[in-house]
Amino acid sequence: MKKIILFFLTLIFFSSCGDQVECCVYPEPVNVTLKFTQNWDGVPVTSSDFNDFKFTNLHGETISISDLRYLLSTITVGSKIKNYQLINIGENTGLQLNFEQIEQGTSILKFRFGFADADNKDGEYQDLNSVSFNVPGMLGGGYHYMQFDGKYKDTNNQDANFNYHTLRAVNRADPSKLIFQDTSFEVDLGTVEITNNATIEIKMNIAEWFKNPNTWNLNQLNTVLMPNFEAQKLMSANGKSVFSLGAITQ
Template sequence: MKKTFILLLSTFLIFASCAEDNDDNLVANANVNFTFSHTWDNTIINNNNLTTETVVNANGESINITRLRYLVSRLQLTNTAGETYSFDGYKFTDLEAPDTYNFTPINNTIPTGTYTLKFVWGFNEEDNIDGAYLDLNSASWNWPTMLGGGYHFLQFDGMYNVDTSPSPFNFHNGTARVDTDNFEQNFAIIELETPIVITNNTTINVNMNIAEFFRNPNTWDLNVLDTPLMPNYTAQKMMQENVLSVFSITNVTQ
């Protein structure tokens, strides 16, 4: 009888040990949300001061912003094992509307771990379908058919040389027209290498430094390139280059 009891006790301990080991190997899941903040270098830009703040670009022009709207899509997080988790949808942001600063994907549950963030500036060729998105159509976000169709990536409007002789600028980015009936996709892949450690439900803050649109790698001279820029192939490609340094990870909360 004693032998039977000892055998049963040993079997129970083995199963309990195995169960404990399995629990230790389980990977927890976390929900991920995104917020986008906006600065001009060290100055916060939001709906409270968007149209009143005077800033100076790298070329020395004093600027007042009247409108800033942009779109990003195909956000994805890749962990240290090379596993990628993609989030459906796109994010349209209007700095006049604070409720558009946040983005909660529908499929936002991923395993905990260390990740880096990547997303598309604007729409890639597959997604940039003329007239396909009702909410963007109603926001007057369409890119002219004669310039390649699809949608804007950025509408950034304002006045420059406001301290001397104010003049308007329209810094709009989208498909690049090479010549009549010849267009070039102009989206950019934004890859942020800052490690994002996710241990629990997490909010990732991505900051847009608006000043970078005008300085890196191309120092922008608004006295030469102010408007119209949408049909200007060279200007569109310069915008594509400059947007690569605009975004950064500034905060992760959980």
């Protein structure tokens, strides 16, 4: 009788251990690639579309793009964070960002447009210095968030330049005492379900820079926007609707 009881106890023990081992096996981590794409109200935009008057903003100005590059920072997928990424559409660089060892399951996806003040340290990033992404010292230094340049048809249907450059807003009413406002902003794209190696598209709708919530009139605000404190705040507000989550392929 004792042998029978011992047999069943042994069987229960090994059965419990087996269940315990099985319950603690975690899926292998995977690799995730963020793919940054651009569009104009849903129509894809690449460098091949540059220098051609093929876009029209909400206010009615026809636009051609000559340069578009922007910086994202604190790019977060799950528990992994990349410091920053410079996306240059004209040169087709920075359009993808790879993350390794991402846990399978639900992952948060978010980033900041530009640098937060704590990271916006003048001269800190050599790779950005080398491509002239700096902000002049007279405007407080640090780095641009975006350089967006091109031409538009003015009220006389003549070609005119625009430089839609975003950076930390600076009030220069007293040049000896600059007043700053952090106009970077966080973009939270929610959570994504990752079960395999995945590519996640992050879309920028360029048209949104000109329309939401502020309808942009390029005949009034076109160049010399960097030192324009109020214009920088308007551009920051418009940027909050620019980015969205695109396709996820696994």
